[in-house]
Amino acid sequence: MLVDTHIHLDASEFDADRDALLAAARAAGVARFVVPGVEVANFDRVAALAATHQDVLHGYGIHPLYVDAAGPDDLGILEDRLSNGDAIAVGEIGLDFFADGRDRDRQEQFYVAQLKLARRFGLPVILHVRRAVDAILKQLRRIELPGGIAHSFNGSRQQADALIGMGFRLGFGGAMTFDGSRRIRELAATLPLDALVLETDAPDIPPAWGQGRRNEPSNLPRYAAILAELRGMDVAELIDATGRNAAAVFGGKL
Ligand SMILES: [Zn+2]
DSSP states (O other): OEEEOOOOTTSGGGTTTHHHHHHHHHHTTEEEEEEOOOSGGGHHHHHHHHHHOTTEEEEEOOOGGGTTTOOTTHHHHHHHHHHTSOOSEEEEEEEEOSSTTOOHHHHHHHHHHHHHHHHHHTOOEEEEEESOHHHHHHHHHHSOOSOEEEETOOSOHHHHHHHHHTTEEEEEOGGGGSTTOHHHHHHHHHSOGGGEEEOOOTTSSOOGGGTTSOOOGGGHHHHHHHHHHHHTSOHHHHHHHHHHHHHHHTTTOO
């Protein structure tokens, strides 16, 4: 099963033709779309998409780059939403130490609070990790979770192994389509197959062939073909394996 484990389907970039995009992706073989929540203001949108389309599943979370704008009640609102039982994950949450001028302590507070919510509700997490893998790992060692996905993984082999050792899968997508992405392509080629899942992160991270345009979920089959080629394996087997990995993360809710 071909699963897009990370797509911001609610993004305004898709407002004009969202249903056509979904239809094109389905026709190309994409069977499931996992849409993270990123701030309280998008929770209704992601929930409505999942309620409308059987193959769309969603999470609720406060993204590290939305933490500065989050209000004092937002963690409470998230907690209420999670108790509804409609989300398949807590996410997108995490740490982003790449951008300057962000409040790292506040990011850590939201990250830890949301890890605790995931533990309480028995949900996996969808992690955004940018220049912050060690800080992410530190909290995962303290707060035990039923696993999750480190989306658009861009760390070292050692960091990948540490995440995998804690039951996490790593998301690969647009970055792997560039010949120059040597480290990411090396990881994609050599990490254990059962640790890998596919994602587009559309409309972000357009592939090598789509620079300057929005990324779309119908690119996913080409990502599967590239990953299969990097690993020297059959693409149907690759799709099977990554689909099973995604299903395992989300505990049969896909
Ligand atoms: Zn994302």
